Ligand SMILES: NC(=O)C1=CN([C@@H]2O[C@H](COP(=O)(O)OP(=O)(O)OC[C@H]3O[C@@H](n4cnc5c(N)ncnc54)[C@H](O)[C@@H]3O)[C@@H](O)[C@H]2O)C=CC1
């Protein structure tokens with residue numbers, strides 16, 4: 238695990254930072270074409286950190302033209318694989334060297350706890366980029382079985398110019414999930430971070446240039462979704478969009494594509510993920526620990542958060558007591574204090590949305606077991622409601638905050654039916670000591686990732702993405718992520734008659 242500094246040391250780093258403010262296009266920092274800016278605020282303190290460029294459609298046009306020119310020039314797309322790999326490995330070294338700076342920047346920008354930024358996000362970014370970099374010179378193309386009169390090669394080519402549109406909940410990690418495989422595949426990228434959390438993306442773009450990524454290959458265009466996101470989605474010269482965020486906005490990208498150049502669209506969207514705990518679950522302490530992590534990690538601002546506990550009645554009371562005990566250990570407070578597990582929500586607007594569910598819960602008659610409180614500075618305490626029916630709003634809507642709904646069931650069959658009764662299908666967990674039942678559940682749960690006797694998202698080697706309205710078109714992570722930034726070409730060679 239990375240070494241942690243003290244709260245005072247992190248505060249000192251924050252005080253010394255010069256937060257980035259401009260977009261990074263064609264190898265240089267640039268203001269918006271019309272000089273527009275968006276204020277960036279630390280959600281924990283309410284203090285303004287900086288202003289970022291509110292880029293325009295002209296800026297997107299310039300970024301896409303730069304990405305296209307770089308792609309066609311072959312400066313990256315045709316670079317020798319070992320050289321491309323070397324540059325991405327150099328980037329990981331620079332990210333590690335600047336690890337504390339990036340972690341602090343991420344924490345003050347997003348409200349995420351520094352503990353997570355230092356021990357999870359930055360190491361995962363390094364691991365993701367190095368894993369995809371290592372893949373570059375280990376993938377082979379194929380030949381098809383077409384007989385001796387011809388040779389048919391099936392080769393993968395980079396898809397071209399990729400638009401990547403990011404959410405605010407894991408800003409630098411989602412950047413790595415999109416940037417690493419697309420650059421490894423040889424594409425050029427125009428990336429739009431969320432307006433709330435753009436700072437680490439700009440710094441990574443600077444570090445990528447320092448590592449040797451040629452100008453125009455990796456561009457960061459900051460600004461609003463309505464302007465920059467939509468311009469990327471509708472652009473006639475963007476070959477593919479990869480998006481993580483809400484289902485509402487994901488749907489827009491499908492429309493943008495249909496209305497423009499039928500660009501490929503890969504969507505990683507919302508979730509209302511079930512943690513199913515059956516009567517025969519073993520080691521309730523560990524189960525409780527996992528349920529708490531599923532619900533409250535990253536303040537519940539997580540597409541795969543286990544926000545519905547579907548528990549069989551025989552184990553419910555014992556489990557709830559342990560869940561409450563574990564949840565009380567999760568301290569909420571200053572994100573720069575490394576002893577806190579929960580920081581601030583990303584901004585006041587989102588804080589208002591999450592805390593509205595406290596009123597909804599009251600109106601719907603749910604029983605508050607713990608939390609239900611907020612604190613100035615966009616803090617929301619870990620909250621658990623019992624007596625929730627799966628048809629209730631708390632169980633159906635993505636709250637994206639630290640709010641766990643408890644739904645009681647009487648049988649395995651009911652548990653699976655309730656778990657699947659959602660428009661989403663991103664992740665699911667099942668806890669049982671019965672191996673056959675666990676595998677039957679894993680087959681029956683309609684979700685892109687099912688974890689057994691644990692909560693998690695897999696790792697870089699396993700694909701991540703959703704069934705139903707949680708996803709479309711592909712997967713993040715693993716070799717499948719690499720493949721989705723390529724397209725297949727058949728090259729058929731007639732070999733003539735045998736000489
Ligand atoms: N699946 C996930 O990981 C995420 C889910 N969400 C969910 O979405 C809810 C709303 O959060 P938002 O920040 O509004 O998410 P969003 O999906 O609107 O934002 C994600 C990205 O899309 C961009 N965007 C927004 N509107 C756009 C448009 N019309 N055209 C093109 N791009 C656009 C944003 O600027 C941002 O970069 C959250 O409360 C949460 O429930 C939010 C972020 C991540």
Ligand code: BAL
Pocket residue numbers: 404406407481482538539540541694
């Ligand atoms: N948890 C990684 C993906 C996401 O929350 O958007």
